[in-house]
Amino acid sequence: NYDVYSSNEDLLAKLRAGPTDYDIVVPTSWFVPTYRSLGLIEPLRQDLIPNLTNLDREFVETDYDPGNRYSVPWQWGTVGVGFNRTRVPGGRIDSWASVFEPAGAARGRVSLLREVTDLIGCVLIYLGKSPNSSKDGDLAEVVKLLRSARPGLKKFSTDTYIDELAAGETWLAQGWSGDVFQAQDQNPDVRYAIPKEGSLRFVDVMCVPKGAPHPGNAARFINYVLHPKVQARISKYVSYGTPVSLAKPLLPSRQLGDPAIYPPSSIKLSIVTVTGQKLRKWQAAFDQVVT
Numbered sequence: 001n002y003d004v005y006s007s008n009e010d011l012l013a014k015l016r017a018g019p020t021d022y023d024i025v026v027p028t029s030w031f032v033p034t035y036r037s038l039g040l041i042e043p044l045r046q047d048l049i050p051n052l053t054n055l056d057r058e059f060v061e062t063d064y065d066p067g068n069r070y071s072v073p074w075q076w077g078t079v080g081v082g083f084n085r086t087r088v089p090g091g092r093i094d095s096w097a098s099v100f101e102p103a104g105a106a107r108g109r110v111s112l113l114r115e116v117t118d119l120i121g122c123v124l125i126y127l128g129k130s131p132n133s134s135k136d137g138d139l140a141e142v143v144k145l146l147r148s149a150r151p152g153l154k155k156f157s158t159d160t161y162i163d164e165l166a167a168g169e170t171w172l173a174q175g176w177s178g179d180v181f182q183a184q185d186q187n188p189d190v191r192y193a194i195p196k197e198g199s200l201r202f203v204d205v206m207c208v209p210k211g212a213p214h215p216g217n218a219a220r221f222i223n224y225v226l227h228p229k230v231q232a233r234i235s236k237y238v239s240y241g242t243p244v245s246l247a248k249p250l251l252p253s254r255q256l257g258d259p260a261i262y263p264p265s266s267i268k269l270s271i272v273t274v275t276g277q278k279l280r281k282w283q284a285a286f287d288q289v290v291t
Contacts, residue, residue: 006159007115009283015040019211023218029203030117032064032071033275041070041207048219051226059203059243064273071205072222075178075240078201078269079118080194080260082161082180084187087171096126096195099174100145102152109171111164112149114156116279116286119146121200121272122174131200131270134278139285146289156290165190176202177260181239192260198268203243 003022005011008031014020016038027035035041046052052060052068059073060066081099085091088098088106100123102110113119121131123142133139154170161173166186173180180192206225208218224230232250235242239255241262242248248256255261263269274282 004159009116012040015209020209021213022209023212023214024206024221025209026074026204026206028117029062029064029071029073029205030271030273032205032207033273034279035207036065036070037275040210042210042212042215043069044072044208044222045216045219048216049223049226051223054226054228054231054244054246056243056245063271065205071207072226073243074204074206074225075234075238076201076203076243077177077240078194078260078263079113079122079174079199080177080180080192082165082173082175082183082190082192084165084168084171084189085191086189087168092191093172093193094196096122096197098195099172100126100149102149102172106171107152108154109169110153111155111157111161111170111173112146112153113161113174113176114158114290116282117272117274118174118176118200118202119156119290120282120285121270125198125200125270126195128197131198132272132278134281136281139281143285143288150289178238178240181261194260194263194267194269198270201269201271204240 008028011025011027060068065071081093083093099110099112120142123145124131124133124138127141129138161175162179162183164170165173166183177192184190206222208215212218226244228244228246229250231242231244231247235247236251239261
């Protein structure tokens with residue numbers, strides 16, 4: 001049984017509301033410390049996950065969960081701009097200005113992510129601030145910019161923007177790399193760009209909720225997901241990055257060599273963490289603009 005959610009905040013609220021029947025949930029890594037502090041996830045049965053040894057070191061030695069005690073990577077990606085190359089000047093995009101300060105014919109054809117961390121973090125980067133800032137002054141600038149951008153937006157969306165971008169209902173969309181490539185499968189004019197100001201890198205991770213009915217089977221499924229052949233099948237389908245290098249020789253060369261999927265080190269990518277007071281302050285800033 002497979003279920004979906006619109007944002008990390010929605011999943012967090014669902015788990016905080018009480019026990020679920022889920023054996024595995026897949027939040028973004030920067031929420032793992034919050035899940036742990038609230039007692040919403042339990043340690044993994046690592047004895048049933050021998051394929052943990054397949055993980056690249058950078059996905060083991062992490063700040064959010066050293067040693068993968070509570071989480072295991074599913075796939076990773078970046079936040080950027082999806083756009084229709086026939087609708088933008090010169091057929092290319094290189095700055096966050098295209099979506100945070102939409103101009104000309106693009107006004108009313110832009111969507112932003114309805115996700116606290118991705119929206120706030122990327123605006124902070126565009127403003128030249130630390131993507132992990134929780135300073136009142138920095139967040140006030142974020143709110144000011146997004147409020148000024150609202151008249152030029154079509155909507156905030158995390159779950160419909162793929163189809164809207166593919167159908168030409170939106171011309172530019174802040175989005176996740178793999179999602180935009182899925183839109184490109186439907187419309188060859190869709191492109192993806194990581195803005196010159198830099199962006200966020202994220203890892204979606206598998207966790208076992210506290211009180212899950214089948215934690216042993218959850219661990220066995222996680223072990224299956226970490227098999228190189230399975231990782232390659234997943235990455236090929238969703239166009240996100242694999243955390244298992246042994247899977248890379250099994251991927252299409254066009255995908256493996258695409259800098260939008262596997263960005264070079266010259267592109268500045270940041271990882272954010274959101275816990276406690278910082279999460280509350282970011283949520284408050286988000287609510288002032290989106291709700």
